[in-house]
Amino acid sequence: MSKTPSRRMILRGLLGGSAVAIGLPVLECFLNESGTALAGETSFPKRFGLFFWGNGTLPHLWTPEGVGQGDEWQLSEQLASLLPVKDRISVLTGFEVRVNNEIPHYSGAAGFLSGHAPLGEEGDNTFAAPSIDQVIAAEVGGQTLYRSIEFGAYPGGGLSYNGPNSVNPPESSPYLMFERLFGTGFVVPGDDPVIDPRLGLRRSVLDAVLDQTHELRARVGASDAARLDQHLSGIRDLELRLARMQENPANLESCALPSMPPSDDAIGTLSERHRLLVDLAVMSFACDQTRVWSDLFTHPVHNFVFPGTDAGQHQLTHDELDPQPMVNDTVKQAVDEFRYLVEALSAIPEGDATLLDHCAILATSDVSLGRVHALDEFPIITAGSCGGALKTGIHYRSETRESASSVMLSIVRAMGINAASFGGDDAMVTDGLSALET
Amino acid sequence: MNQLSFVLVLAVFAASCVPPEPPVEFEEPRLRRLTEQQYINSVQDVFGTEIFVPTDNEPDTRARGLLQVGASSAAISPRGVERFEAAAYTLAEQVMSDELRASVLDCALSGEVDDPCAADEIARLGRLLWRRPLTDTERATLEALASSSSAALGDPNEGFQFALAGLLQSPHFLYRVELGTEDTQGRWTRAFTEFELASRLSYLLWNSGPDTELLDAAEAGELSTEEGLDIQTERLLAATRGREGLVAWFADMMHLAKLDDLYKDPNVYLHMSDTLGSSAAGESERFFEHLAFEQEADLRDLMTSRTTFVNREMAALYEVRAPAREGYGMTELPADGARRGLLGQTSFLALEAHPVSTSPTLRGKFVREVLLCQTISPPLADIDTAIPPVTEEAPTLRERVAQHLSDAGCAGCHEPMDNIGLGFENFDGIGRYRTQENGAPIDASGLVDEDAFADPTELASLLRVHDDFAACLVKSFVRYGGGQGEEEAQLEGLDWLHSAFSARQHSLKGLLDEYLHSAFFSQAGELEPVGPQDTTEDDSDE
Numbered sequence: 006m007s008k009t010p011s012r013r014m015i016l017r018g019l020l021g022g023s024a025v026a027i028g029l030p031v032l033e034c035f036l037n038e039s040g041t042a043l044a045g046e047t048s049f050p051k052r053f054g055l056f057f058w059g060n061g062t063l064p065h066l067w068t069p070e071g072v073g074q075g076d077e078w079q080l081s082e083q084l085a086s087l088l089p090v091k092d093r094i095s096v097l098t099g100f101e102v103r104v105n106n107e108i109p110h111y112s113g114a115a116g117f118l119s120g121h122a123p124l125g126e127e128g129d130n131t132f133a134a135p136s137i138d139q140v141i142a143a144e145v146g147g148q149t150l151y152r153s154i155e156f157g158a159y160p161g162g163g164l165s166y167n168g169p170n171s172v173n174p175p176e177s178s179p180y181l182m183f184e185r186l187f188g189t190g191f192v193v194p195g196d197d198p199v200i201d202p203r204l205g206l207r208r209s210v211l212d213a214v215l216d217q218t219h220e221l222r223a224r225v226g227a228s229d230a231a232r233l234d235q236h237l238s239g240i241r242d243l244e245l246r247l248a249r250m251q252e253n254p255a256n257l258e259s260c261a262l263p264s265m266p267p268s269d270d271a272i273g274t275l276s277e278r279h280r281l282l283v284d285l286a287v288m289s290f291a292c293d294q295t296r297v298w299s300d301l302f303t304h305p306v307h308n309f310v311f312p313g314t315d316a317g318q319h320q321l322t323h324d325e326l327d328p329q330p331m332v333n334d335t336v337k338q339a340v341d342e343f344r345y346l347v348e349a350l351s352a353i354p355e356g357d358a359t360l361l362d363h364c365a366i367l368a369t370s371d372v373s374l375g376r377v378h379a380l381d382e383f384p385i386i387t388a389g390s391c392g393g394a395l396k397t398g399i400h401y402r403s404e405t406r407e408s409a410s411s412v413m414l415s416i417v418r419a420m421g422i423n424a425a426s427f428g429g430d431d432a433m434v435t436d437g438l439s440a441l442e443t
Numbered sequence: 444m445n446q447l448s449f450v451l452v453l454a455v456f457a458a459s460c461v462p463p464e465p466p467v468e469f470e471e472p473r474l475r476r477l478t479e480q481q482y483i484n485s486v487q488d489v490f491g492t493e494i495f496v497p498t499d500n501e502p503d504t505r506a507r508g509l510l511q512v513g514a515s516s517a518a519i520s521p522r523g524v525e526r527f528e529a530a531a532y533t534l535a536e537q538v539m540s541d542e543l544r545a546s547v548l549d550c551a552l553s554g555e556v557d558d559p560c561a562a563d564e565i566a567r568l569g570r571l572l573w574r575r576p577l578t579d580t581e582r583a584t585l586e587a588l589a590s591s592s593s594a595a596l597g598d599p600n601e602g603f604q605f606a607l608a609g610l611l612q613s614p615h616f617l618y619r620v621e622l623g624t625e626d627t628q629g630r631w632t633r634a635f636t637e638f639e640l641a642s643r644l645s646y647l648l649w650n651s652g653p654d655t656e657l658l659d660a661a662e663a664g665e666l667s668t669e670e671g672l673d674i675q676t677e678r679l680l681a682a683t684r685g686r687e688g689l690v691a692w693f694a695d696m697m698h699l700a701k702l703d704d705l706y707k708d709p710n711v712y713l714h715m716s717d718t719l720g721s722s723a724a725g726e727s728e729r730f731f732e733h734l735a736f737e738q739e740a741d742l743r744d745l746m747t748s749r750t751t752f753v754n755r756e757m758a759a760l761y762e763v764r765a766p767a768r769e770g771y772g773m774t775e776l777p778a779d780g781a782r783r784g785l786l787g788q789t790s791f792l793a794l795e796a797h798p799v800s801t802s803p804t805l806r807g808k809f810v811r812e813v814l815l816c817q818t819i820s821p822p823l824a825d826i827d828t829a830i831p832p833v834t835e836e837a838p839t840l841r842e843r844v845a846q847h848l849s850d851a852g853c854a855g856c857h858e859p860m861d862n863i864g865l866g867f868e869n870f871d872g873i874g875r876y877r878t879q880e881n882g883a884p885i886d887a888s889g890l891v892d893e894d895a896f897a898d899p900t901e902l903a904s905l906l907r908v909h910d911d912f913a914a915c916l917v918k919s920f921v922r923y924g925g926g927q928g929e930e931e932a933q934l935e936g937l938d939w940l941h942s943a944f945s946a947r948q949h950s951l952k953g954l955l956d957e958y959l960h961s962a963f964f965s966q967a968g969e970l971e972p973v974g975p976q977d978t979t980e981d982d983s984d985e
Contacts, residue, residue: 108821126818129506129513152521161704163502171518174502185525206592207528210609213584218614223975224622226471230973232518233474236614239524310708310798317708317798323828376828 049355049363050148051392051420052290053141055118055299056346057164058339059307060110060322061372064382066333068098069400078400083336090347090388092398093361095441097385097412099403103431109378110305114164114371117383120410120428124169132166134429137367137413139167142297144422150246150294156182156286157301158279158342159309165299171235175301179266179281186289192254193262194292204247211244259353259360260292275302275309279342280349287349290360302342305371311335322375332375343368347388364389365416383409387416387441394419394443401440411438418442461943464961467936469968473515474618475926478503480691484651484684486534486611489571490547494537497530507928508813509695509919515926519617531611535604544600554590554599561589561599565606573615574652575638576662585609619646623967628667633967637661640965644675647924649684650691672959686736689951692923693731696813697785699724701794711799712873714760719873722756723789729771730785735951742916742949746784746907749776760789760875781869781876781887784903786810789874796872803844803864810863814906816915820856838883841865862890866902913949917941920954921963936962 062083071078078096080087087094104116108123111130115123118136125131135143138153146152155165157175165173176182192198218240222233254260266281279302286298303309308317314331316324321332346366353360366388373382390397395415414427415437426435477485483496501523504513519527538547549567550560565585569577577585585606593602610616619642626634635643641661645653653661657675665671679685694700705720729752734740740748753774758765761782766772776782785791795805811817822828830843837843844865847857866889871877878885888897891909896902906912917940922928929937940957947953958964 125506129504129508131516155522161502167518167520170504170516171520172504173520173522176522202595206588206595206605207532207608209591210588210605210612211528213588213609214612214614216584217581219976221474221614221618221620222973224972225474226970227973228471228516229474232516233614235518235520236524239519239521242521243524243528308706308798315708315799317706320797320799324830326829326832377826378822 048392049358050293050296051145051394052296052360052364053138053145053416053420054286054290054297054346054350054364054366055138055165056343056366056368057114057299057301057304058336058342058368058370059159059301059303059305060319060335061370061375061379062336062384063329063333064373064379064384067336067373067384068382068402069096072400072402074399083333084340084386086337086341086344087347087386090344090351093347093351094386094388095395095397096400097387097403097438097441098382098400099406100381100383100385100409100412101406102380102383102409104380106378106380110371113378113380113383114305116380116432117369117371117409117413118164119166120413120432121430122432131170131172132164133169134166135168136164136166136299137416137427138165138297138299139173140417140424140427141420141422145296145420147245149296150249151186151289152242152295153297153299154182154186154286154289154295155299155301156282157304158275158282159301159303159307162301162304162307164301164304167235167238168231170232175299177278177282178269179272179278179285180268182282182285183263183266186285186294187262190250191262192250194254194256194258194260197253198251200251204251208244208247211240211247215240215244255293257291257293259355260288263288274312276338276342280345283342283346283349287346287353287360290350290364291353291355300346302339311338319375329376343386343388350389361389363392365391365395365419367412367416381406385409385412387412390443391416391419396441396443399440401438407438408432408434410434411436412441414438415441461946462939464939465935467962467966468932469925469962469966470927470930471968471970472622473926474614474620475511475514476501476517476519476618477616478510478514481646481650481652482617484649484687485572485616488649488651488654488684489568490534490538491543494534494543497526497533500526500530503700505698507922509922510700511692511695511923511926512928524612527612527617528608531608532604534611535607538607539600539604552589552593552599552603554593554602556590558586558590558599561603561606562586564603565589565610568607569610570658571652571655572610573613574619574642574658575615621967622970626966631962631966633969634667634965635967637664637666639967640666640672641675643924643964644672644959645679646688647692648676648679648688649682650688651684667965669960676955676959686732689735689955690728690732692920693735694724694728695923696919697727697790698794698813699727699790702790705793706798707793707873708799712871712875714875715873716756718756719760719789719793722754723793723874725754725771726752726757727785727788727790730788733773739950739952742951742954743907743913744784746786746903746912749778749780749783750774751776751788757789760873762876781899783900784907786867786903786906787870787874787899792867792870792874793872799872801840801868801870801872803840803861803868804847804857805864806867807860807862807864810906811860814915815909815911816918817859817911819860822856823852826852833881838881839885840868840880841886858890859892863902865889866896866899869899913944914938914941916949917944917954920958924958925963933963 066082069078069081102113102116104112104122106112108130111123115132119132119134121133123130124133142153155173155175157177160177163172163174218233218237222230272278289295306319308319310317313334318335325331350361350364351359355363368386370384373379410428410432411434414434417424418437426433479498486496501519503510504517506513506516537543548564552560565582588609589603589606592605593599596602621635621639623633623635638661641653641657645657660666660675702720702724707715709715734748752771754771755765763774766774795809796802808819811819844861847853866887868885869887887899891905894905896905918929943957944954
């Protein structure tokens with residue numbers, strides 16, 4: 006509670022001119038506030054990642070044979086490329102997203118990721134509630150440089166919402182993502198940060214902006230006040246980040262400066278772009294710059310013409326004749342990107358385990374069968390045990406069309422968040438999916 | 444002056460056949476985030492066009508068909524805050540560089556506490572960037588930032604960057620704060636203030652912030668008088684940026700910004716290039732500018748005019764002679780050709796199509812929703828949307844989509860779209876003219892409501908006189924100017940503005956003039972401020 010006044014005092018003290026005095030003694034008050042220093046932690050932090058692709062699956066080629074653990078079930082046609090990571094994922098089928106399917110593609114994405122039907126009309130929609138990544142980031146995001154990171158191989162879109170009309174736009178340039186996460190100001194573990202008086206000055210400017218925003222907030226109506234609250238929260242995030250950039254980074258063994266990705270025009274394929282982004286995102290977890298990210302390989306209604314197909318993928322889902330061989334191929338390409346992500350997280354050792362073991366990764370789409378925009382048989386895969394909280398290596402099939410929200414509640418709880426429910430209206434659940442929980 | 448006098452004479456004339464303006468009520472005023480182009484323009488108008496302005500800070504979002512309406516609901520994300528902050532320093536550093544400093548600042552900074560130069564410049568630049576004079580407290584805070592930063596860094600010019608960065612990332616710059624106040628003239632309960640009117644006028648006409656002269660007029664209380672508003676309107680229209688704001692309205696309405704990301708399969712469309720999208724956007728903007736400003740034509744001629752502007756790329760696509768070696772030149776499309784009007788242009792034809800094929804549904808939907816302001820329900824879930832393949836019996840898309848129209852479940856929504864959209868089938872997915880598809884002749888006939896047409900030129904004529912078209916232009920204009928979608932309480936007012944627009948021969952200047960003198964421009968909605976908040980509580984939720 007006393008943090009704000011003391012921080013302001015520090016900033017004003019800084020303005021007195023002794024900028025060089027900025028250093029650890031000052032910054033420890035932030036550290037104390039935010040809690041644990043990583044070096045002193047005995048367990049590794051839990052992270053959440055979302056992998057999303059647009060326009061769904063072909064459910065009859067998606068659902069695995071058999072249910073249970075290990076050899077009791079076999080990967081399906083569309084999931085075949087997950088064989089090397091089968092023991093680290095859980096495939097959950099037969100679930101339903103329980104919102105009115107009024108806005109094809111968007112209702113499913115909003116309904117699953119936020120547990121609420123979207124607001125607005127077709128074409129200018131917004132989530133009505135925060136998406137799961139932000140539900141989690143609200144609890145764990147304050148402990149890292151970045152509350153969350155959003156990225157996507159196919160440019161544009163955005164499915165990470167802080168609340169209505171407040172989307173976190175994804176980064177699609179590996180180069181810019183590198184600059185943001187590992188460019189100026191990034192300190193490799195073991196090195197000391199370069200003391201930069203400008204960081205303190207920037208914080209005092211932000212403090213003035215914060216005051217102006219508060220003053221403006223008092224004069225506007227309720228809906229604008231909600232927008233300015235999002236703005237204020239972003240300003241505070243940035244202030245905190247500038248402070249933390251002068252701290253010594255936690256001594257994380259697996260954190261290393263990744264190599265600089267090629268420029269955007271030198272990237273040939275969507276897959277190459279995606280994997281470059283994933284490599285950076287994986288390292289952002291390893292370096293504990295964030296504990297939450299969302300990865301939009303493609304987004305709902307995207308019309309990218311995949312290699313080996315002869316039309317935009319959205320058009321194919323609607324127009325290609327059964328059995329839709331090209332749609333099948335594009336779904337398999339998306340699943341293979343997910344395999345890459347899971348293997349990349351598994352390749353990073355953390356203690357006796359791997360980074361993946363400390364993650365809850367959720368893979369999903371906006372519909373099941375794209376042709377009819379179906380919300381039953383919703384595609385859901387998890388990866389990683391999230392520090393032992395989630396089962397891996399299983400295929401669980403719901404015979405009762407359970408609410409997909411139950412998976413979300415299990416994940417939120419696995420992240421160590423004491424949530425009573427997930428979602429609203431018909432999509433609200435108060436029980437997680439016990440079959441997924443350990 | 445003569446243009447305006449002409450307009451005024453017409454207004455008097457028209458007043459006899461247009462009913463009096465009915466009372467309207469507006470929604471609560473909303474903050475409007477600067478769009479990307481407004482951010483660029485607002486910065487360059489203050490600091491000069493040589494300055495590099497970082498973009499992609501926060502994507503614009505669309506609502507009620509317009510980015511300008513989306514700007515009234517979009518928030519700024521944490522990444523946006525980060526980018527606007529970085530952009531502020533990129534700009535401030537350039538302004539204070541040896542190359543630019545002298546052209547922006549009117550005096551030399553000393554860096555001392557109470558530096559009169561810093562105080563003057565903060566007041567002057569702040570008034571331009573925030574579109575109103577700064578309060579004493581606001582100035583004092585920025586002056587303190589400048590002097591303490593100068594002391595810390597030992598350089599007054601470096602130190603002043605922090606005051607500039609403070610101005611540039613402030614909510615008073617990033618949002619247009621137009622909240623209104625009690626109407627002192629007794630016309631309504633609430634009206635926009637003089638400075639708010641200055642912003643509303645300059646962003647409408649320039650797509651940029653007000654200049655010193657406009658702010659001076661506001662300060663002198665001139666903008667709430669009819670004469671004062673007319674003088675400034677005429678001045679703004681005659682300036683270099685004079686057409687920019689209203690062309691931006693047209694571009695927003697037509698979704699031209701999407702052409703930046705135009706995506707077509709180059710194996711299918713051999714004329715596709717990285718520049719086709721921007722070439723097509725340039726054509727449509729120039730087409731509108733000529734028709735609305737140079738010809739002062741009936742805006743409904745947007746549907747039917749054969750006068751357009753092509754660069755070499757568009758000329759090749761349209762198979763006409765390129766009138767200019769570089770840039771765009773005016774061309775008259777053949778009088779017996781299928782191509783005419785806005786809907787014969789690649790901007791529309793390519794945007795409303797798939798990467799590998801046309802889409803009568805997308806094209807018809809655009810006409811219904813964007814040009815006629817009608818509502819089409821999204822497709823129902825669990826409906827099979829597959830289009831049958833090309834066969835000998837069904838060689839063209841018309842036969843293939845016939846299924847939508849024969850299935851009663853689909854026809855209700857698809858007929859109104861597809862019957863219009865099929866009228867554009869003579870133009871492929873990037874707008875090239877064609878007479879055949881898969882070796883079979885294309886039939887481009889169709890229906891607009893009850894009226895049959897044989898080809899795209901007849902379709903254009905029907906749309907030109909469609910009752911909803913002119914009304915929709917008015918709606919779009921009002922949405923753009925006010926940044927909000929219309930509500931029940933404005934419908935009567937919109938009808939009135941529509942009849943006033945008709946009485947002014949549907950000219951853009953007539954519409955602008957009627958709009959500026961109506962409640963739509965000056966009246967503010969009721970506002971219930973949330974009031975101050977306990978900041979310690981607010982800060983604890985991190």
